[in-house]
Amino acid sequence: MAALELRKRRRRPRTVGDGRLIARWVLEEPWKGNWDVLQRHVSAAYVGQDLAERESYLGQSGLRERLERLVAAFPDGRLQVEQQIAEGPDVTTRWTLTGTQTGELEGLPPSGKQVTVAGITISRLAGDHVIEEWTSWDRLGLLVQLGAVSEPAHA
Secondary structure (H helix, E strand, O other), X not given: OXXXXXXXXXXOOOOHHHHHHHHXXXXXXXXXXXXXXHHHHEEEEEEEEEOOOOOOEEHHXXXXXXXXXXXXXXXXXXXXXXXXXXXXXXXXXXXXXXXEOOOOEOOEOOOOOEEEEEEEXXXXXXXXXXXXXXXXXXXHHHXXXXXXXXXXXXX
16 A cells, blocks of 8 residues: 555656755755765756856766765855745755865865855756756855955955
8 A cells, every 4th residue: 555655646746845845955965965865856867057167067976076076175064945936847946055164175275164155056857856957156255255365345
């Protein structure tokens, strides 16, 4: 009986709430060490775009490599979802990441500094899988907090 109920649940159409939950899991869970969420909810054909990077990252492995570099730089990092808005297959998530840089980050040596950065990710889903994401976050703010660049002068 349990197997039949599970199959029925899998056939149900995905609701907007389910899309929000899947987008949340893909963003938050790797920071908790739960990498298997990428296998379960990221398409093999995934394409990720980060406006701060030159090239897209492709597939589950491309996303995992990108996230592993960030987690290695901020091993105590926690991504907190602040707000989500869903429309059709798209889920927009506003998030905040906090952590201490104790590992190298794109050539920057560990600073030991605590940082807080904000960003927005738009996830496109097909069924229970994220197939594409666009991310924009405060990279300049991160570099200022790490002391890698001076704070811009105010006009």
